[in-house]
Amino acid sequence: MIRFENVTKIYKGAPRPALDDVSVDIDKGEFVFLVGASGSGKSTFLRLALREERPTSGNIWVAGKDLNKMPSWKVPMLRRQIGCVFQDFRLLPNKTVAGNVAFALEVIGRPSSEIKRVIPNVLELVGLEGKEDSYPNEISGGEQQRVAIARAFINRPSVLIADEPTGNLDPETSVGIMKLLDRINRIGTTVVMATHDVAIVDQMRKRVIEIDTGHVVRDQARGVYGAGA
Amino acid sequence: MRIGFVLKEVGIGLRRNVTLTIAVIITVAVSLSLFGASLLVRAQVGQMKDYWYDRVEVSIFLCGEISDAPSCADGEISKAEKDKIREELEGLKPLVETVYYESKTEALKRFKEQFKDSPLADTATVDQMPESFRVKLSDPTKFAVIAAAFVDRNGVEDVRDQRASLERLFKALSGLQNLALVIAVVMLVVTGLLISNTMRVAAFSRRRETSIMRLVGASNWSIRFPFLVEAALAAVLGTLVAVGALAAGKYYLIDQTLASTFTFTTFIDWDALYAIIPALLAAGIGLAVVAAGLTLRKYLKV
Numbered sequence: 001m002i003r004f005e006n007v008t009k010i011y012k013g014a015p016r017p018a019l020d021d022v023s024v025d026i027d028k029g030e031f032v033f034l035v036g037a038s039g040s041g042k043s044t045f046l047r048l049a050l051r052e053e054r055p056t057s058g059n060i061w062v063a064g065k066d067l068n069k070m071p072s073w074k075v076p077m078l079r080r081q082i083g084c085v086f087q088d089f090r091l092l093p094n095k096t097v098a099g100n101v102a103f104a105l106e107v108i109g110r111p112s113s114e115i116k117r118v119i120p121n122v123l124e125l126v127g128l129e130g131k132e133d134s135y136p137n138e139i140s141g142g143e144q145q146r147v148a149i150a151r152a153f154i155n156r157p158s159v160l161i162a163d164e165p166t167g168n169l170d171p172e173t174s175v176g177i178m179k180l181l182d183r184i185n186r187i188g189t190t191v192v193m194a195t196h197d198v199a200i201v202d203q204m205r206k207r208v209i210e211i212d213t214g215h216v217v218r219d220q221a222r223g224v225y226g227a228g229a
Numbered sequence: 230m231r232i233g234f235v236l237k238e239v240g241i242g243l244r245r246n247v248t249l250t251i252a253v254i255i256t257v258a259v260s261l262s263l264f265g266a267s268l269l270v271r272a273q274v275g276q277m278k279d280y281w282y283d284r285v286e287v288s289i290f291l292c293g294e295i296s297d298a299p300s301c302a303d304g305e306i307s308k309a310e311k312d313k314i315r316e317e318l319e320g321l322k323p324l325v326e327t328v329y330y331e332s333k334t335e336a337l338k339r340f341k342e343q344f345k346d347s348p349l350a351d352t353a354t355v356d357q358m359p360e361s362f363r364v365k366l367s368d369p370t371k372f373a374v375i376a377a378a379f380v381d382r383n384g385v386e387d388v389r390d391q392r393a394s395l396e397r398l399f400k401a402l403s404g405l406q407n408l409a410l411v412i413a414v415v416m417l418v419v420t421g422l423l424i425s426n427t428m429r430v431a432a433f434s435r436r437r438e439t440s441i442m443r444l445v446g447a448s449n450w451s452i453r454f455p456f457l458v459e460a461a462l463a464a465v466l467g468t469l470v471a472v473g474a475l476a477a478g479k480y481y482l483i484d485q486t487l488a489s490t491f492t493f494t495t496f497i498d499w500d501a502l503y504a505i506i507p508a509l510l511a512a513g514i515g516l517a518v519v520a521a522g523l524t525l526r527k528y529l530k531v
Contacts, residue, residue: 050444073449080446090441103438106234107447155445 001159001190002026002049007058009044017056018044020214026192028158031185033201034194035225036211042194045211046161049192050082051075063158080108083152083160083189087167089144091136097147098123098132104151118154126150126180142173146180153184160184162193166200174200201225238438238455239462245434249427250463256423257467257517260416261509262474267409268508269475272501274402277494282369285391286329289314289362289379293333296359296386306360306384314385317378318364324371329363336361359386417516424460424520431456432528439529453525457518464517468509475502 003026009019019041026032034042047053048060051067060067063081070078091100098119105115123132126146136144145165152160162181166174178200185191195201201208201224208223209216243250291311292301318328331339336358344350364375372390380388432439442452483496 076443076446076448078446079444084444090437090444092437092441103441104445106231107442107445107451109231109451112231112233151441151445 001028001030001063002192003059003061004045004048005059005061007048007055007060009041009048009053010056017214019048019055019211021058022211022214022216024209024216024219026190028190029185029188031182031191031204031206032193033204033206033208033223033225034192034211035196035201035208038196039213040211041214042211043163046163046192046194049159049161050084051078076108080155081157081159083149083155083157085145085148085152085160085162085165087164089136089141089148089168091144091147091151093136096133096135097128097139100136100147101151101154104154108155122150122154125153125183127176140173141169142176145169145173145177149177149180149184153189157189159190159192162191162195164195164197165193166195166197171199178204198225235455235458239458242431242435242455242459243462246427246431249430250459253420253424253427253460253463253517254467254470256416256420257464257513258470258474260413260420261468261471261513263409263416264413264512265471265475265505265509266478267406267413268505269479269497269501270402270406270409272504273497274399274406276497276501277402278399280494281395282392285369285395287364287366287372287375288387288389288391289364289375290386290389291360291362292384292386293359294356298386300381300383301386303383310384311360314362314379314382318362321374321378323367324374326365326367329365331361331363333358333360417512421516421520424464424517425524427463428456428460428521428524429528431459432525449529452529453522456525456529457521460517460521461514464513465510468513471509471513472502472506475505 002024004022004024007019007022008017010017022041022045024045034045036042044053048055048067049062051062051070055068062078065074065078067078092103095103101119101122102115105118106112119132120129123129126149128143128146128150131139131143136147139147145168149160149165160181165181166177169177174197181191181193182204205222205224208218208220208225210218210220291306291314292298292304294305315328315330318325333355337353337355340353340358341350344353366372366375369392372392376388376390379385439452479497479499479502488496
């Protein structure tokens with residue numbers, strides 16, 4: 001589903017590569033944790049997969065497409081197959097819960113009849129029934145992240161990328177978010193999650209890819225956060 | 230992309246940047262007013278040329294008793310010579326449209342009319358006035374043909390082209406018109422820069438929306454379209470203001486003031502104004518879309 005082949009990314013003016021000769025293969029339906037210290041290259045990895053950045057060298061395939069050969073006008077189509085969730089939720093404060101989720105469909109030109117039909121389903125999936133008319137500042141952080149997940153998932157993407165989705169949440173709320181991501185993964189969605197949350201990684205026992213100063217130092221099925229444990 | 234959604238986004242954008250939108254409308258209005266005014270001056274000059282070139286004549290002044298030109302050495306022109314000149318002029322048809330003979334008496338009458346407020350009018354006598362042929366050409370630019378035939382001819386004092394003196398006036402007018410055009414172009418450039426800056430601010434104030442739009446896979450086109458519509462809408466409003474200003478200028482300056490004061494020429498009518506509206510709209514919208522498009526390419530990259 002996501003394949004990096006000898007990918008190197010050097011940002012202009014940076015002393016060392018953000019990613020250095022990274023090769024990773026993530027299959028369809030996998031749940032992968034991307035761990036590593038701040039600045040290790042996790043975010044670069046995710047940005048490359050979204051084609052927000054181009055690699056300096058190496059090849060990247062996402063959902064069967066070679067990103068190096070993809071013309072820029074096709075990039076929006078790629079992004080419709082990838083859901084994105086962030087630490088800071090990135091909701092629009094002037095839109096309701098339902099409005100925020102609907103926005104993702106409106107901007108890609110879906111008919112409003114379809115939008116009306118699918119929104120209750122996805123809000124139910126993420127556990128936000130009854131909150132559709134609330135504004136982001138009226139609900140908790142955990143609920144806001146659920147809105148963001150609903151928005152990322154409403155297009156039924158084949159990949160969900162989550163960049164520290166629990167970074168702003170307390171442990172209890174984080175567990176709820178992880179359960180939701182696990183449920184989405186079980187439906188068949190590949191999930192790639194960058195995180196610092198030791199407890200969550202250790203508890204979930206999923207594949208762990210550790211990146212350190214641009215190198216993959218560990219790729220372990222059913223791994224934990226700390227090395228060698 | 231659904232129309233309703235685009236319009237909603239445009240509405241949000243316009244409300245959020247209301248002061249900048251007003252600034253765009255005003256600069257578009259000012260620059261297009263100048264641009265339109267220079268187009269109208271051009272139309273006016275064209276019309277004056279048509280009007281006056283239709284009326285200009287070539288004057289062939291004939292020798293009188295007091296003429297001192299070399300070709301008048303033989304004194305006053307003879308009847309035979311006069312008839313010969315008239316005959317030759319008639320022979321130059323169709324270049325020569327009409328030939329009118331102006332006698333000394335008629336010349337004096339005209340002189341007195343022209344200088345009726347001056348003491349000169351009282352002292353002039355019939356014998357001081359020159360006889361002349363007033364020749365109207367079908368093509369006023371072909372003065373040289375007449376000049377070649379009659380200058381330095383015995384009995385002809387001088388051949389004069391009224392067009393030459395008009396030319397100086399039109400030169401001054403076209404200089405004025407070019408100046409207006411230069412100012413208009415400078416203003417249009419300023420307008421373009423302002424629109425570009427406005428779009429930058431608009432893109433910045435909506436960066437949250439646009440970053441989400443990019444993430445969920447909105448096309449470049451659908452991200453930029455609301456901004457372009459916004460710029461084009463402001464430009465259209467500005468153009469309408471400019472058209473209003475030009476109409477007011479035409480009504481108050483030309484119809485109410487100039488037309489009654491200067492009766493020696495005709496002035497442009499409303500059709501001239503209607504004729505430039507498409508050009509103004511095209512300039513306004515084109516400028517807005519190009520300036521906005523170039524800016525957005527830079528700031529709203531997928």
